[in-house]
Amino acid sequence: MKFVAVTGCPTGIAHTYMAAEQLEKTARELGHEIQVETQGAMGIENELSPAAIASADAVILAADIAIEGAERFDGKTKIEVPVQTAIKEAGSIFAQAGAVK
Amino acid sequence: MSLEYQFFCPLKHGVHARPATELSRRASAFRSDVRIVNGRTGQSSNAKSLLSLVGADFRHDDPCVLDISGDDQSDALRELRTFIEQEFAGLDIAVEDAVTKAVDHRLPPSLRMCNPTYLRGRPVVSGIVEGAIVHLATHRVNPELIEAAAESVDVEMDRLAAGFTALASELTARKARSVSLEAGAILGAHIAIANDPEFRDQIESSVRDGQSVAAAIQSAKAYYESVLSNAGSRLIEERQLDLRDVCDLLLRSIYGKAAFVSQNGQHLPESAIAIADELTPQQFLELDKSRIRGLVVNKIGMTSHTAVLARAAGVPMICDLQNSSIALTDGQIAVLDGDHAILLVDPTESIQRYYQREQTKRTRLREQQRARAQLQAGTADGETVRVYANAMSPLEVKKAIDAGADGIGLYRTEWMFLDRPAPPTEGEQFETLAEAVRAAQGKPVVIRLLDVGGDKPVPYLNLPVEENPFLGYRGARIYPEIERVVRGQVRAILRASALGPVRMLVPMIATVAEMQWVRLLVADVMKELKQAGVEFDHELEIGAMVETPAAGLMIAQLARVADFFSIGSNDLIQYLQAADRGNERVRGLQTPYHPAVVAFLKNVVDQAAAAERDISICGEIAGQSECLPLLLGVGLRSLSSEPTAVSVVKARVGDCDASDCAAMVQTATTAVDAGSVRTLCAKLQVKPRSRPLIEPDVVLFDSTAGAREEAIKDLVDNLLLQGRIHDPIDVEEAIWTREKQSSTSVGYGIAIPHCRSRQVLANSISFMRLTKPIAWDETSEDAVRFVFLLTIHDSDADQSHMTILSQLARRIMQDEFREGLERCETPTAVVDHIRDHINLNDVETTAGG
Numbered sequence: 001m002k003f004v005a006v007t008g009c010p011t012g013i014a015h016t017y018m019a020a021e022q023l024e025k026t027a028r029e030l031g032h033e034i035q036v037e038t039q040g041a042m043g044i045e046n047e048l049s050p051a052a053i054a055s056a057d058a059v060i061l062a063a064d065i066a067i068e069g070a071e072r073f074d075g076k077t078k079i080e081v082p083v084q085t086a087i088k089e090a091g092s093i094f095a096q097a098g099a100v101k
Numbered sequence: 102m103s104l105e106y107q108f109f110c111p112l113k114h115g116v117h118a119r120p121a122t123e124l125s126r127r128a129s130a131f132r133s134d135v136r137i138v139n140g141r142t143g144q145s146s147n148a149k150s151l152l153s154l155v156g157a158d159f160r161h162d163d164p165c166v167l168d169i170s171g172d173d174q175s176d177a178l179r180e181l182r183t184f185i186e187q188e189f190a191g192l193d194i195a196v197e198d199a200v201t202k203a204v205d206h207r208l209p210p211s212l213r214m215c216n217p218t219y220l221r222g223r224p225v226v227s228g229i230v231e232g233a234i235v236h237l238a239t240h241r242v243n244p245e246l247i248e249a250a251a252e253s254v255d256v257e258m259d260r261l262a263a264g265f266t267a268l269a270s271e272l273t274a275r276k277a278r279s280v281s282l283e284a285g286a287i288l289g290a291h292i293a294i295a296n297d298p299e300f301r302d303q304i305e306s307s308v309r310d311g312q313s314v315a316a317a318i319q320s321a322k323a324y325y326e327s328v329l330s331n332a333g334s335r336l337i338e339e340r341q342l343d344l345r346d347v348c349d350l351l352l353r354s355i356y357g358k359a360a361f362v363s364q365n366g367q368h369l370p371e372s373a374i375a376i377a378d379e380l381t382p383q384q385f386l387e388l389d390k391s392r393i394r395g396l397v398v399n400k401i402g403m404t405s406h407t408a409v410l411a412r413a414a415g416v417p418m419i420c421d422l423q424n425s426s427i428a429l430t431d432g433q434i435a436v437l438d439g440d441h442a443i444l445l446v447d448p449t450e451s452i453q454r455y456y457q458r459e460q461t462k463r464t465r466l467r468e469q470q471r472a473r474a475q476l477q478a479g480t481a482d483g484e485t486v487r488v489y490a491n492a493m494s495p496l497e498v499k500k501a502i503d504a505g506a507d508g509i510g511l512y513r514t515e516w517m518f519l520d521r522p523a524p525p526t527e528g529e530q531f532e533t534l535a536e537a538v539r540a541a542q543g544k545p546v547v548i549r550l551l552d553v554g555g556d557k558p559v560p561y562l563n564l565p566v567e568e569n570p571f572l573g574y575r576g577a578r579i580y581p582e583i584e585r586v587v588r589g590q591v592r593a594i595l596r597a598s599a600l601g602p603v604r605m606l607v608p609m610i611a612t613v614a615e616m617q618w619v620r621l622l623v624a625d626v627m628k629e630l631k632q633a634g635v636e637f638d639h640e641l642e643i644g645a646m647v648e649t650p651a652a653g654l655m656i657a658q659l660a661r662v663a664d665f666f667s668i669g670s671n672d673l674i675q676y677l678q679a680a681d682r683g684n685e686r687v688r689g690l691q692t693p694y695h696p697a698v699v700a701f702l703k704n705v706v707d708q709a710a711a712a713e714r715d716i717s718i719c720g721e722i723a724g725q726s727e728c729l730p731l732l733l734g735v736g737l738r739s740l741s742s743e744p745t746a747v748s749v750v751k752a753r754v755g756d757c758d759a760s761d762c763a764a765m766v767q768t769a770t771t772a773v774d775a776g777s778v779r780t781l782c783a784k785l786q787v788k789p790r791s792r793p794l795i796e797p798d799v800v801l802f803d804s805t806a807g808a809r810e811e812a813i814k815d816l817v818d819n820l821l822l823q824g825r826i827h828d829p830i831d832v833e834e835a836i837w838t839r840e841k842q843s844s845t846s847v848g849y850g851i852a853i854p855h856c857r858s859r860q861v862l863a864n865s866i867s868f869m870r871l872t873k874p875i876a877w878d879e880t881s882e883d884a885v886r887f888v889f890l891l892t893i894h895d896s897d898a899d900q901s902h903m904t905i906l907s908q909l910a911r912r913i914m915q916d917e918f919r920e921g922l923e924r925c926e927t928p929t930a931v932v933d934h935i936r937d938h939i940n941l942n943d944v945e946t947t948a949g950g
Contacts, residue, residue: 010842013891013903014853017910025914042903064843087914088848 008063012040019086062086103170133171140164150299156328224442228417232372251313395437474505501744510741530593576609598638660712670720734766800928855891
């Protein structure tokens with residue numbers, strides 16, 4: 001499957017990036033494709049293009065903050081989880097995505 | 102016909118003990134009756150009586166009339182009038198000496214989380230101690246003694262006279278034995294009360310009316326207590342304790358211990374936290390300080406003499422406990438935290454662990470400061486700066502050297518000459534100077550020759566009272582007239598020069614001839630000593646003080662007769678701007694930031710360098726660290742400050758870049774006003790040095806922390822010790838605010854607490870490996886073994902360090918990185934491992950420069 005994701009946490013120092021790393025790593029292990037946008041202290045990095053969003057099967061929003069540009073995902077299948085879940089139980093997120101699909 | 106002089110009370114805090122003591126001393130020098138009438142209250146008081154003066158409740162701007170009658174009334178009027186006009190207001194300062202820093206009401210989060218039971222007070226003396234509570238027995242005058250019938254008036258009067266004599270010698274003996282300057286000064290104040298004429302009159306007249314001595318003393322005590330407590334000034338009210346002390350000592354010197362109902366030999370536990378409703382200075386001096394670890398006194402003001410003594414003795418103390426609903430019983434264990442002004446009762450194990458950690462941190466901080474203070478101070482760009490101290494007694498020399506001073510840049514000798522009927526003998530002076538030189542432990546001591554004038558009356562020198570003593574007959578100008586006195590001092594200094602490195606400094610130089618006169622005298626004395634076979638330093642250097650603009654403009658000529666120079670900035674600034682430093686109205690001009698002062702100082706230092714003469718500065722500004730860039734910028738490389746400022750100045754030197762300071766001074770000399778120079782100076786100060794994000798000193802191995810609070814506290818304390826953060830409480834709060842949002846335990850036995858805070862001086866990644874894994878919080882099940890603490894400056898615009906942190910965050914999710922971390926056995930290995938996986942170089946080369 002093909003995913004896009006956004007991660008973000010209140011201080012934007014650690015969890016945003018840990019979640020991104022974990023989502024990328026887990027997706028690789030499960031044979032999925034993923035692009036993760038981080039919204040941390042450095043602002044938005046690895047920003048998702050409209051094309052990437054359009055082609056994704058589902059959107060993972062792993063954030064403890066209100067993410068910027070949420071309207072970009074209107075109409076898409078969304079899985080919204082706390083950032084901790086992405087770090088600790090990334091596998092379950094992809095499983096959930098499969099089920100939703 | 103009496104003489105009158107009208108004035109308005111110039112003292113902001115009213116006539117409290119300090120100005121009253123001085124006024125009564127001055128007035129007592131005359132035979133005439135000297136009274137002051139307070140126009141606001143109509144009360145008339147005896148100006149020779151300290152108690153009468155403080156009791157008359159003179160407040161700021163009260164209209165006053167000085168009324169003098171007697172055969173020396175004209176002299177008395179002239180001198181007292183000059184005193185009131187020129188010096189009285191200056192005695193108002195330093196009344197807040199004993200007040201501690203502002204209360205810090207914040208408890209550190211790591212302590213708060215231990216849920217302590219505590220009572221809050223006001224801070225007096227800082228420090229932390231644990232001990233058993235003991236309520237000090239109250240000390241009461243024996244009522245039977247007071248009620249006993251009086252004997253004949255003659256018998257009672259003789260008894261009283263003998264009592265006053267015994268009291269005087271007891272107080273003098275106590276003063277001689279006193280272990281600190283502070284105790285000496287307070288005992289001096291008690292001696293002043295014991296000698297107060299009104300006080301004695303009051304008791305004597307009650308005895309003549311048929312009272313016993315004991316009853317008379319009690320009524321005098323009650324009378325003055327009510328007078329003092331109605332005085333409307335906290336500063337005066339607190340003197341009640343001093344009065345009570347003197348009365349009680351007088352009773353004891355007459356009736357012995359029988360005068361009091363007291364629980365003799367009250368048992369003190371080995372580590373006691375003593376609680377008393379009130380405690381007089383003498384009672385404090387009598388306490389067994391080997392057992393008293395801390396003090397809680399209910400009724401005490403912060404300027405009380407007892408507080409001064411406790412501070413000098415290093416006994417933590419708080420006062421005015423609130424929340425009396427918590428009962429305190431003898432034997433109960435408590436922790437006295439003088440910094441937060443709390444008394445914690447029945448400390449739990451976690452509280453005890455907190456304070457153990459806190460003590461360890463403090464000990465390390467103190468050691469660190471002490472060690473740093475002993476090092477040679479150097480600027481960031483490698484210029485050596487010598488930081489000397491000013492002192493006026495051997496005890497102060499010792500304190501200064503212990504505090505890390507590189508020597509004594511100004512040893513004031515005036516106090517040996519003041520307050521006495523005749524000049525000190527050469528032998529007396531030598532003894533004191535020898536002690537001072539020995540106390541300096543081989544470090545140089547610059548001894549200044551007698552510096553007095555019309556503002557510091559020395560009766561036996563017969564100096565005239567002058568309209569304008571600061572522009573008058575003073576310093577070196579009076580030496581030819583008092584040659585014998587100067588000769589004696591020069592002999593004493595030369596003899597002391599055999600015992601260690603000594604230099605001689607001549608005050609108030611305006612001409613070459615003045616220096617020349619001293620040099621000839623010194624040469625003559627040297628010849629005498631040589632003939633007598635007395636040892637001294639044959640090469641003794643003689644320096645000139647640069648206090649007059651004249652001296653500052655002819656350094657080249659003075660260099661022919663002066664081996665070195667010392668700038669006396671207090672006087673120099675007042676002379677440059679023609680602004681009396683004792684005059685409130687022109688206080689604004691008394692500033693080192695005036696562009697003219699900066700230009701003048703620069704010129705003086707440049708001339709001294711051209712003449713190849715050492716130059717230093719010994720005024721107040723040498724101890725003000727905010728002035729440091731200015732002083733370094735004009736080219737000064739040796740400073741002499743008050744002893745307490747030495748370690749601070751030394752530390753600050755390291756923050757300054759001498760070439761930046763020099764460039765700043767170039768701009769400052771052309772600035773339009775003092776405000777702009779001050780701004781230039783302040784801008785230079787803030788220059789935090791960039792440090793690597795991670796170094797072995799922020800890696801803590803084998804931590805014994807048993808809980809999240811302890812781990813965070815240890816990491817934060819370590820950052821403080823490494824100079825990477827400023828206020829640890831703020832940083833801890835910021836970390837805890839983040840902790841409360843969601844768990845920072847991320848699995849794999851790793852936690853990443855982090856924060857942004859303005860109190861961060863250098864962004865850091867700290868690492869801690871725990872001996873025993875700990876449960877991080879309620880929500881995360883796996884125990885934490887590794888802690889990364891990220892502390893980032895709040896307004897940090899530089900994003901490059903964020904790249905590093907995001908890389909670290911990502912690496913933590915990688916097995917290889919974690920497994921490597923497990924294998925690290927030393928702090929250096931941890932740093933290397935992190936550097937291997939994260940590219941730190943870019944950031945550290947750009948930010949580290």
